[in-house]
Amino acid sequence: MTMRTEVEREEPDAGLAALIYDPKARGFLFQAILLLAVIGFFAWILDNTVSNLASQNKKSGFGFLDESSGFQILTTLGTFLMESRPGVATYFDIFWIGVINTLAVAIVGIITATIIGFMMGIFRLSSNVILRGFATVYVELLRNIPLLLQILFFYIVVLRLLPGKREEGVSVGFLGLDLGTIPINITGFYMPFPVPSEGFGTVILAFIGSIILAWCVAWLARKRQEATGKQFPSFWAGLLIIGAITMGTYYALGGPLGWEQPEFRSEGPVLRRGYQSGVGSVIVPEFIALWLSLSLYTASFIAEIVRAGILAVPSGQTEASKALGMSNGANLRLVVIPQALRVIIPPLTSQYLNLTKNSSLAVAIAYPDIVSIFAGTALNQVGQEIEMIFMMMMVYLVISLVTSAFMNWFNDRMKLVER
Amino acid sequence: MKFRSALGAMSALGLVLSASAASADTLADVKAKGSVQCGVSQGLPGFSNKDDAGTWTGLDVDLCKGVAAAVFGDANAVKFTPLSAKERFTALSSGEVDILSRNTTWTMTRDTQLGLNFAGVNYYDGQGMMVPSSLGVTNALELDGASICTNTGTTTELNITDFFRTNNMGFELVAFEKADEVVAAYDAGRCDVYTTDKSGIAAQRLKLADPSAHTILPETISKEPLGPVVRQGDDTWFNVVRWTLNCMINAEEMGVSSANVGEMASSDNPGIKRLLGTEGTFGENLGIDNAWCANIIGQVGNYGESYEANVGGSTPLKLERAGSVNALWTAGGLMYAPPIR
Numbered sequence: 001m002t003m004r005t006e007v008e009r010e011e012p013d014a015g016l017a018a019l020i021y022d023p024k025a026r027g028f029l030f031q032a033i034l035l036l037a038v039i040g041f042f043a044w045i046l047d048n049t050v051s052n053l054a055s056q057n058k059k060s061g062f063g064f065l066d067e068s069s070g071f072q073i074l075t076t077l078g079t080f081l082m083e084s085r086p087g088v089a090t091y092f093d094i095f096w097i098g099v100i101n102t103l104a105v106a107i108v109g110i111i112t113a114t115i116i117g118f119m120m121g122i123f124r125l126s127s128n129v130i131l132r133g134f135a136t137v138y139v140e141l142l143r144n145i146p147l148l149l150q151i152l153f154f155y156i157v158v159l160r161l162l163p164g165k166r167e168e169g170v171s172v173g174f175l176g177l178d179l180g181t182i183p184i185n186i187t188g189f190y191m192p193f194p195v196p197s198e199g200f201g202t203v204i205l206a207f208i209g210s211i212i213l214a215w216c217v218a219w220l221a222r223k224r225q226e227a228t229g230k231q232f233p234s235f236w237a238g239l240l241i242i243g244a245i246t247m248g249t250y251y252a253l254g255g256p257l258g259w260e261q262p263e264f265r266s267e268g269p270v271l272r273r274g275y276q277s278g279v280g281s282v283i284v285p286e287f288i289a290l291w292l293s294l295s296l297y298t299a300s301f302i303a304e305i306v307r308a309g310i311l312a313v314p315s316g317q318t319e320a321s322k323a324l325g326m327s328n329g330a331n332l333r334l335v336v337i338p339q340a341l342r343v344i345i346p347p348l349t350s351q352y353l354n355l356t357k358n359s360s361l362a363v364a365i366a367y368p369d370i371v372s373i374f375a376g377t378a379l380n381q382v383g384q385e386i387e388m389i390f391m392m393m394m395v396y397l398v399i400s401l402v403t404s405a406f407m408n409w410f411n412d413r414m415k416l417v418e419r
Numbered sequence: 420m421k422f423r424s425a426l427g428a429m430s431a432l433g434l435v436l437s438a439s440a441a442s443a444d445t446l447a448d449v450k451a452k453g454s455v456q457c458g459v460s461q462g463l464p465g466f467s468n469k470d471d472a473g474t475w476t477g478l479d480v481d482l483c484k485g486v487a488a489a490v491f492g493d494a495n496a497v498k499f500t501p502l503s504a505k506e507r508f509t510a511l512s513s514g515e516v517d518i519l520s521r522n523t524t525w526t527m528t529r530d531t532q533l534g535l536n537f538a539g540v541n542y543y544d545g546q547g548m549m550v551p552s553s554l555g556v557t558n559a560l561e562l563d564g565a566s567i568c569t570n571t572g573t574t575t576e577l578n579i580t581d582f583f584r585t586n587n588m589g590f591e592l593v594a595f596e597k598a599d600e601v602v603a604a605y606d607a608g609r610c611d612v613y614t615t616d617k618s619g620i621a622a623q624r625l626k627l628a629d630p631s632a633h634t635i636l637p638e639t640i641s642k643e644p645l646g647p648v649v650r651q652g653d654d655t656w657f658n659v660v661r662w663t664l665n666c667m668i669n670a671e672e673m674g675v676s677s678a679n680v681g682e683m684a685s686s687d688n689p690g691i692k693r694l695l696g697t698e699g700t701f702g703e704n705l706g707i708d709n710a711w712c713a714n715i716i717g718q719v720g721n722y723g724e725s726y727e728a729n730v731g732g733s734t735p736l737k738l739e740r741a742g743s744v745n746a747l748w749t750a751g752g753l754m755y756a757p758p759i760r
Binding site: 055086159187286363373 | 443505508512528529532534553554555556561562563564565566571572573577580581583590591592594595596600603608609611652
């Protein structure tokens with residue numbers, strides 16, 4: 001009541017004064033001042049930057065992207081896809097090589113980190129003492145050592161363990177039985193390179209067609225199960241359909257895919273010995289070391305997330321499925337994991353984002369990711385920090401937002417469907 | 420609450436505004452803070468390297484000490500910032516360091532596009548290559564198909580690419596951020612070749628498990644004039660750095676060294692008198708003490724002393740000066756400084 005009398009007493013001061021005492025108008029005024037201050041702040045930063053750049057006599061703008069770069073980059077997925085040639089590739093090509101290499105290690109890393117992480121998380125809850133102990137040691141060891149140290153450690157270990165450049169690989173034998181040689185040495189892991197010939201497009205079409213067919217079969221089977229309760233092994237049937245149709249087309253067309261084998265020379269001048277570059281395909285040790293360390297490190301965090309997710313499912317659920325006669329595997333696969341996923345997915349997304357961003361540590365071990373070649377070598381030649389760092393931040397932002405969007409979509413699908 | 424946060428934002432803005440009043444007068448800034456901030460390498464023996472006691476030594480370090488001696492009369496009024504090849508120009512243009520004295524090659528792009536100025540050359544270098552002796556390679560033209568380890572963010576990447584392209588040879592480049600990792604990878608056998616400036620190769624070779632098992636190839640595939648760098652658009656500071664180097668070279672030419680600078684002060688030679696500041700106002704014209712050059716020579720030494728102490732024939736680097744391009748012009752080299760008059 002007192003409030004009201006006060007307001008009424010001040011009512012007679014009409015005009016501006018009334019506005020100041022009006023809480024709504026006052027709130028609006030301060031909001032506006034704050035907004036102006038924020039806009040002014042950023043305008044000032046922008047203006048300051050532009051004038052500082054001008055006073056330092058530095059170039060600005062994105063014209064440098066069309067200039068040719070003149071340096072070579074380690075053979076990786078990026079250089080292969082962009083057909084990079086030194087002196088011909090522009091800075092824009094360099095940018096894309098970096099993006100592709102970052103994506104490559106991030107995607108492969110996320111897949112392996114998820115697999116190892118889920119395994120370790122489940123092992124930590126295992127009733128088997130050895131498995132549980134192993135998983136505990138794994139998690140506590142890897143998540144408590146800085147990632148950069150692990151990357152350098154794995155790189156040096158990879159380099160020191162692998163045979164030298166002039167050796168063909170690691171021979172595998174078992175009880176005196178020669179099982180051949182793994183084609184890996186210090187310069188990388190060598191594999192045949194697929195060379196598609198005429199008709200391979202048809203095989204790809206058949207493959208896509210078979211996936212659609214398999215999906216249709218699975219959909220029909222689900223409808224039937226909902227209607228009649230009869231089960232159908234649609235997963236295995238799908239695999240069979242895809243395999244049979246794709247392989248059938250492949251062999252019907254006479255195998256339209258050749259393999260270019262890596263070439264190893266053990267004769268001639270010492271420098272020329274070893275695997276020949278440009279023949280077959282290769283995964284460089286820098287990639288292997290980065291991929292291993294990123295996966296193992298992130299997996300230790302994922303293991304804890306998975307463990308937390310599983311523990312969040314009430315034990316009554318497991319008891320109920322046991323009572324229904326479900327096996328341990330079926331219980332885990334059909335009852336526990338689907339419910340645990342709802343707890344697991346949101347923090348899992350952060351781990352995926354972390355892994356992607358951590359891949360920027362690649363620069364320490366010469367893997368040409370975007371930070372290493374674009375913000376490193378190219379930045380040093382061009383010298384336009386603001387534009388180049390901005391482009392790089394945009395890359396990480398876009399990758400992260402896409403990852404988040406996908407994981408949010410996945411999370412929605414996994415949500416408890418309430419009837 | 421709203422009111423308070425708005426006030427907070429505005430006062431924060433005011434703070435930032437007042438803090439940003441950066442000036443382009445580096446000499447005044449340096450005098451005000453009492454020390455020179457010098458950007459050096461992360462460890463390149465002979466040029467800028469930290470010893471076991473944590474003191475920086477080297478040819479590039481001596482230049483920074485010279486600048487400190489010139490400005491403050493105290494060669495120790497200098498702080499060192501170790502920088503990677505990648506960070507160095509950003510650190511200089513952002514004002515994090517006052518001088519970049521980090522075996523940096525003077526190129527036209529860097530001089531014209533990065534907003535930087537090179538204040539002279541304190542070492543004439545050239546890019547070379549080192550290979551394990553077991554490869555049996557005797558010259559660089561036999562290196563077709565070789566894999567090559569080097570640093571990122573340097574001219575060496577461009578030079579090696581040019582060299583192999585010119586000679587129609589294929590190669591694989593493995594580029595690391597830090598020199599230590601390059602050496603470790605080369606030592607482990609990841610690459611056939613280690614390439615960087617020849618002085619750098621001589622320095623890094625000492626870090627290998629067995630330095631004698633490696634050969635430096637005879638070719639020099641590039642010109643690498645290394646020198647101190649400052650920000651463009653600050654001529655006063657540029658002059659201080661340039662003339663510090665010129666003072667050291669002139670002193671060697673006139674035979675003034677840290678050992679005899681005291682007795683030379685009473686010399687009748689007008690050139691030496693101008694050098695040591697007993698005649699003329701050369702130091703004052705630079706905006707610093709008139710005994711600037713005497714301080715440099717007394718506390719750091721002349722160019723020849725610095726060279727011999729850090730990279731010369733008696734050091735582990737064994738870069739013989741006699742007959743090389745780094746000798747004084749009077750001895751057939753390229754070290755030549757404009758006169759102080």
